[in-house]
Amino acid sequence: MNTKVAEAWVEGPLQRFVDEARVRFALLLHPNGQVLGQFGFTRAVDVMAACALAAAIHASAAQLGRELEGRPFRELYHAGRERQIFIGESSTARGPCVLLTAFDAESSLGLVQVYFREFQRALAEAAPPLELLGPPLGGEQLERDLNRSLAILFGRLQPPPAGGSSNPSA
Amino acid sequence: MTSPFEELLTRVTRLRGVLGCIVVGESDGIIVDASVQVGVEGQVVAALAAALYRRARITSEAAGLASVAFLQLEAERGHVCAAGRDGLVIVALTEARAPIGTIRAAMLQSVEALA
Numbered sequence: 001m002n003t004k005v006a007e008a009w010v011e012g013p014l015q016r017f018v019d020e021a022r023v024r025f026a027l028l029l030h031p032n033g034q035v036l037g038q039f040g041f042t043r044a045v046d047v048m049a050a051c052a053l054a055a056a057i058h059a060s061a062a063q064l065g066r067e068l069e070g071r072p073f074r075e076l077y078h079a080g081r082e083r084q085i086f087i088g089e090s091s092t093a094r095g096p097c098v099l100l101t102a103f104d105a106e107s108s109l110g111l112v113q114v115y116f117r118e119f120q121r122a123l124a125e126a127a128p129p130l131e132l133l134g135p136p137l138g139g140e141q142l143e144r145d146l147n148r149s150l151a152i153l154f155g156r157l158q159p160p161p162a163g164g165s166s167n168p169s170a
Numbered sequence: 171m172t173s174p175f176e177e178l179l180t181r182v183t184r185l186r187g188v189l190g191c192i193v194v195g196e197s198d199g200i201i202v203d204a205s206v207q208v209g210v211e212g213q214v215v216a217a218l219a220a221a222l223y224r225r226a227r228i229t230s231e232a233a234g235l236a237s238v239a240f241l242q243l244e245a246e247r248g249h250v251c252a253a254g255r256d257g258l259v260i261v262a263l264t265e266a267r268a269p270i271g272t273i274r275a276a277m278l279q280s281v282e283a284l285a
Contacts, residue, residue, distance in 0.1 A: 108224075110199020110217030 005037035006149040008159060010097075013122035014039065017099075021115035024083065025102040031055060031089075032142060035149045036097060044154045048146070054100040058087055075116075077109060086112050090120045092127035175203040178260065178280040185276060187268025189248070192261045193284075194220045196227075196254055210263060215250070219261040223252040240274055253277045255284045 003018055003026070005011045010028055018026050018039045025040035027047065033055035041047045057076065065073030075088040083104050090097045099119065103112060151157040173179075175193045182191040183205045190206030192215065199217035206212045227238045243250040251262040251273060260280055262273055 105197070108197060108199035108217065108221060110194070110201075110213070111221055114199075114214050114217045 001039065003037055003039040004153050006152040006159060007036050009126045009128055010037045010123065013119050013126055016122065017101075017115050017119040020118075021101070021103070021112050022107040023101045023103040023112065024106075025050075025100075027051060027054060027100040029054060029098050029100070031058060031096055031098055034142075034146050035153060038153060040102075044150045047153065048150060050100060051146075054087060054098055058089065058098045061087070079109075084109065086116070088116050088120075090123050092124050093129050094127050095130070097123065173203045178283050179203060179205040181280055182260070182262050182273065182276050185269070185273055187265040188273060189263045189265060190215075191263075192216045192219070194259050194261055196220050196224050196257050196259050202258065206263070215263060216261060219250055219252055220259050222250075223254055223259045223261075227254070240278060242270065242274070251277060253281045255281045258284050260284070 003011060003015045005014065005028075014026060014028055014037045017023075023039075025038075027038045027041070027050050028036040029051045030036065033051045035047055035051050038047055041050070061076045062072035062074075065071055075086070077087075078085050083102050085100065085102050086109065087098060087100050090099060099116065101112060101116075148157065152159045178193070179191050182188055190204065190210045190212065192204040192206065192212055193202040194200065194204075194216040195202060197220075199220040201212060201216045204212050204216070206215075222243070223238065223241055226241050230236065230238045239253065241252040246266070248266050249262075249264045249268065249270060251264065251270070253260050260277055262277060264270070264273060
């Protein structure tokens, strides 16, 4: 199964991470919950829910880190009975991105961490520069962008060309 | 405070040609304790070697050969050796000319200490 992306520049790094770390699910998103790419999900509603939860968990963990250590926690790991999740932040020229991934006994936390470091480097190199910063997103604009990314991911809209932004306000 | 694995690590790393020795969790690939030379990417070696050992153990058991006693990967510029017990794996990284027989004996002796 291949990754599906809303922005072309994330495809290479995300596909390589999925192939090498042998994870079951992967979701790359903006910290505001807007999806950039995914692997393993079959329904848009699941991607939407996972993005909202991942963004909330990431924001909560970051604030907890600030309270406890004066700096945000950037990675989070949770071990379930059969599946485990890892959430990590990656910095790019287009701002921070959050990776949520779920894996089972086919992989391990050590492998996921090793390939996440490679993913961070690859994503930072692949990110095209942000030419223009648009105005801050309002609630309506944000919802439109969230829906637009989902529509691209599930084939209801054509993705923008490589290097282009999916954010019409940018 | 000394680590419970310090003696085990010293026993292996003092041998000629050993570049590092790591105790790693077999299922999570996370380092428990390690002694590696500068330049060795301990976390990367540990995670990959633990995954390799785990696969080898599952393969061996599936083939009816029982558990893996000692795993040796021979590469152009050295060896990766691994021996495990009770969810922990001892990984040794060596130069190509290292005395593998001696290292193997030391690692198997060390595995007993993991119990």
